[in-house]
Amino acid sequence: xxxxxxxxxxxxxxxxxxxxxxxEHAGVSIATASxxxxxxxxxxxxxxxxxxxxAARDLGYVSNAPAQALARSSTSVVGLVVHDIxxxxxxxxxxxxxxxxKRHRLMVMIAATFGDPELEIEYVRSLRAQRARAVLLAGSGxxxxxxxxxxxxxxxxxxxxxxxxSCIGERxxxxxxxxxxxxxxxxxxxxxxxxxHRRIGVVAGPExxxxxxxxxxxxxAAWSRLGGxxxxxxxxxxxxxxxxxxEAALGLFAAEPGxxxxxxxxxxxxxxxxxxxxxxxxxxxxxxVSVVGFDDVPFAVDLRPSLTTVRLPLEEAGERAVQLIxxxxxxxxxxxxxxxxxxxxxxxxxxx
Amino acid sequence: xxxxxxxxxxxxxxxxxxxxxxxEHAGVSIATASxxxxxxxxxxxxxxxxxxxxAARDLGYVSNAPAQALARSSTSVVGLVVHDIxxxxxxxxxxxxxxxxKRHRLMVMIAATFGDPELEIEYVRSLRAQRARAVLLAGSGxxxxxxxxxxxxxxxxxxxxxxxxSCIGERxxxxxxxxxxxxxxxxxxxxxxxxxHRRIGVVAGPExxxxxxxxxxxxxAAWSRLGGxxxxxxxxxxxxxxxxxxEAALGLFAAEPGxxxxxxxxxxxxxxxxxxxxxxxxxxxxxxVSVVGFDDVPFAVDLRPSLTTVRLPLEEAGERAVQLIxxxxxxxxxxxxxxxxxxxxxxxxxxx
DNA sequence: GGATTCCTGGTAAGCGCTTTCCGCCGGGTA
DNA sequence: TACCCGGCGGAAAGCGCTTACCAGGAATCC
Numbered sequence: 219x220x221x222x223x224x225x226x227x228x229x230x231x232x233x234x235x236x237x238x239x240x241x242e243h244a245g246v247s248i249a250t251a252s253x254x255x256x257x258x259x260x261x262x263x264x265x266x267x268x269x270x271x272x273a274a275r276d277l278g279y280v281s282n283a284p285a286q287a288l289a290r291s292s293t294s295v296v297g298l299v300v301h302d303i304x305x306x307x308x309x310x311x312x313x314x315x316x317x318x319x320k321r322h323r324l325m326v327m328i329a330a331t332f333g334d335p336e337l338e339i340e341y342v343r344s345l346r347a348q349r350a351r352a353v354l355l356a357g358s359g360x361x362x363x364x365x366x367x368x369x370x371x372x373x374x375x376x377x378x379x380x381x382x383x384s385c386i387g388e389r390x391x392x393x394x395x396x397x398x399x400x401x402x403x404x405x406x407x408x409x410x411x412x413x414x415h416r417r418i419g420v421v422a423g424p425e426x427x428x429x430x431x432x433x434x435x436x437x438x439a440a441w442s443r444l445g446g447x448x449x450x451x452x453x454x455x456x457x458x459x460x461x462x463x464x465e466a467a468l469g470l471f472a473a474e475p476g477x478x479x480x481x482x483x484x485x486x487x488x489x490x491x492x493x494x495x496x497x498x499x500x501x502x503x504x505x506x507v508s509v510v511g512f513d514d515v516p517f518a519v520d521l522r523p524s525l526t527t528v529r530l531p532l533e534e535a536g537e538r539a540v541q542l543i544x545x546x547x548x549x550x551x552x553x554x555x556x557x558x559x560x561x562x563x564x565x566x567x568x569x570x
Numbered sequence: 571x572x573x574x575x576x577x578x579x580x581x582x583x584x585x586x587x588x589x590x591x592x593x594e595h596a597g598v599s600i601a602t603a604s605x606x607x608x609x610x611x612x613x614x615x616x617x618x619x620x621x622x623x624x625a626a627r628d629l630g631y632v633s634n635a636p637a638q639a640l641a642r643s644s645t646s647v648v649g650l651v652v653h654d655i656x657x658x659x660x661x662x663x664x665x666x667x668x669x670x671x672k673r674h675r676l677m678v679m680i681a682a683t684f685g686d687p688e689l690e691i692e693y694v695r696s697l698r699a700q701r702a703r704a705v706l707l708a709g710s711g712x713x714x715x716x717x718x719x720x721x722x723x724x725x726x727x728x729x730x731x732x733x734x735x736s737c738i739g740e741r742x743x744x745x746x747x748x749x750x751x752x753x754x755x756x757x758x759x760x761x762x763x764x765x766x767h768r769r770i771g772v773v774a775g776p777e778x779x780x781x782x783x784x785x786x787x788x789x790x791a792a793w794s795r796l797g798g799x800x801x802x803x804x805x806x807x808x809x810x811x812x813x814x815x816x817e818a819a820l821g822l823f824a825a826e827p828g829x830x831x832x833x834x835x836x837x838x839x840x841x842x843x844x845x846x847x848x849x850x851x852x853x854x855x856x857x858x859v860s861v862v863g864f865d866d867v868p869f870a871v872d873l874r875p876s877l878t879t880v881r882l883p884l885e886e887a888g889e890r891a892v893q894l895i896x897x898x899x900x901x902x903x904x905x906x907x908x909x910x911x912x913x914x915x916x917x918x919x920x921x922x
Numbered sequence: 923g924g925a926t927t928c929c930t931g932g933t934a935a936g937c938g939c940t941t942t943c944c945g946c947c948g949g950g951t952a
Numbered sequence: 953t954a955c956c957c958g959g960c961g962g963a964a965a966g967c968g969c970t971t972a973c974c975a976g977g978a979a980t981c982c
Binding site: 234278280281282283284285287288293295302303304306309310312313316317320325326327328329330332343344346347348349375379460489492493516517519520521522533 | 586630632633634635636637639640645647654655656658661662664665668669672677678679680681682684695696698699700701727731812841844845868869871872873874885
């Protein structure tokens with residue numbers, strides 16, 4: 219008896235219903251049982267089919283996914299790698315992904331890196347060990363050649379093992395769901411310019427993140443096109459969190475009190491900025507200071523004043539990313555998802 | 571050649587590094603290789619150990635989790651069943667769970683039921699097929715005997731197959747992480763009473779949810795203990811969403827304009843209530859109407875006025891639930907996690 | 923009418939790993 | 953010197969499932 223658990227298993231014999239048992243119960247070969255229950259390409263006669271189905275029902279058969287995975291060398295699991303699932307940005311993406319996964323009868327395994335790129339690599343590796351059907355990278359990468367290369371190597375290995383890969387936002391990985399960070403940022407900056415703001419500040423996320431760099435580039439591009447100035451001291455980097463936003467805003471206004479508008483690179487930070495400006499600094503929004511966010515997470519509309527922000531169709535992005543993976547084919551470039559500036563109460567014309 | 575993929579695999583022979591290959595490369599038996607790489611109980615001599623490790627590294631070996639799962643009949647996957655991962659309540663629980671999972675080197679598979687109890691059962695079944703090590707039920711159940719029984723049956727089957735189960739909040743499933751919904755609700759209601767409110771309204775979630783019933787029971791208990799009245803028409807049920815909260819509040823005030831305070835049964839609904847009261851109805855909070863939420867999700871503090879709410883330690887609950895599962899032992903009853911009323915700006919004394 | 927297809931059911935060879943034996947070897951012990 | 957014991961390596965039997973291949977029987981074709 220090579221496997222000691224077989225003893226154990228005999229004890230709870232009711233629990234471990236195998237295909238074998240079903241086949242015996244139905245009086246057919248296990249090949250036939252397999253064909254009926256896991257639908258191969260072959261047809262099975264009406265009578266036997268019935269018998270097998272009845273037996274499976276009677277015994278309460280549930281297939282053994284690992285065994286199937288081993289035999290078929292493929293699973294129905296997709297891995298989703300995010301920075302932090304409690305962040306509404308990633309939660310929205312995950313929700314979309316899970317919705318699509320349900321349609322495709324896939325299970326979603328989520329791994330949170332908490333911003334650590336090493337962990338991201340480790341998780342891809344782990345997903346490879348799981349023989350996940352695909353991995354979906356949701357978070358922005360960092361602009362580090364070494365890390366990028368190591369991740370790429372891991373992804374290649376994953377693909378070599380037959381897995382698919384997709385990601386949200388451009389990241390040097392194909393296929394991906396395009397997200398126009400730059401364009402959205404340009405639009406936001408342009409809006410501010412049109413409202414008459416000339417001295418704006420930027421509350422940015424971690425400097426290394428590609429997403430941050432893109433959004434920042436969009437702002438810079440728009441600003442210089444319009445003829446404005448954006449000195450480095452008006453751009454402050456912090457964590458992509460509420461307190462990061464609050465502290466960054468405080469720092470920004472301490473150094474540059476004359477700023478009339480601040481662009482936060484995501485809504486969570488914007489919430490912090492709003493708190494800093496109104497509660498800590500006692501300035502009114504939007505009369506004295508305008509604030510713009512990014513992402514349009516669900517609570518943006520509930521901030522006071524409600525937040526003007528760049529809407530990113532996050533749920534849809536999540537869905538698409540899964541489709542990309544599931545549809546087997548076409549890593550065909552798709553139309554970028556529409557980003558739009560949602561103008562709400564936190565922005566207004568610059569004070570006379 | 572029984573398996574057609576073996577042909578395919580031969581093609582990508584670089585990708586599929588098996589233990590077998592590692593063993594050959596190292597010049598040892600696969601038993602030894604297994605012992606070195608997957609740490610059995612037996613010791614392996616220094617020299618061979620080295621050889622195996624080198625071979626594994628050179629070849630880029632990654633173990634095949636499904637194969638291991640089959641051989642050991644156990645995995646390192648835990649399933650987490652939530653209603654909706656985009657809801658900050660569940661996102662927080664998930665974040666905690668994933669943090670703990672990382673410590674225990676477990677992978678988390680998340681399934682979203684979108685409130686459908688049938689789906690919940692289906693997912694438990696699916697997790698059973700995956701031979702998940704455990705399943706963690708995060709959402710509230712519905713108070714339906716049939717559904718409850720069927721879920722219980724599925725969970726028993728899961729356990730019979732060797733899986734563990736735990737859940738957040740009492741649900742007739744052991745072990746569980748106690749969450750004092752009732753006590754929290756009592757505290758919130760009491761606070762309102764002490765502020766002088768006598769005519770309060772409740773904006774509740776779906777009537778069938780056990781959590782909703784508990785919270786409601788807490789409010790009713792406190793209210794009747796204090797000597798107040800809470801007629802049914804001042805309790806309105808709706809979806810646990812922002813728009814559910816908004817519409818419910820609108821309905822509540824249409825029927826009972828004299829209400830001076832409303833208790834929303836979660837913060838997301840409270841955001842909707844705040845919008846309805848201030849924007850749609852034009853009443854001031856807290857001067858004319860006080861609003862209390864539940865859960866203390868991250869954005870509660872950013873609502874205007876910032877939301878008075880009952881804090882539930884959600885992340886911690888998620889962590890504990892995973893620990894319960896991982897610690898093998900002790901389904902010992904633990905001290906309930908502390909709930910606390912966080913008084914902020916949305917509540918005030920009843921208008922003279 | 924005999925040979926060829928089809929169709930459908932069964933047999934059995936793996937998928938990649940774990941773990942039980944078994945055997946060998948060196949060192950105590952009697 | 954004979955014997956036993958502890959350590960360490962390997963052979964091999966599965967874990968539960970899929971599927972190529974085979975084998976009859978019925979239907980089809982000259």
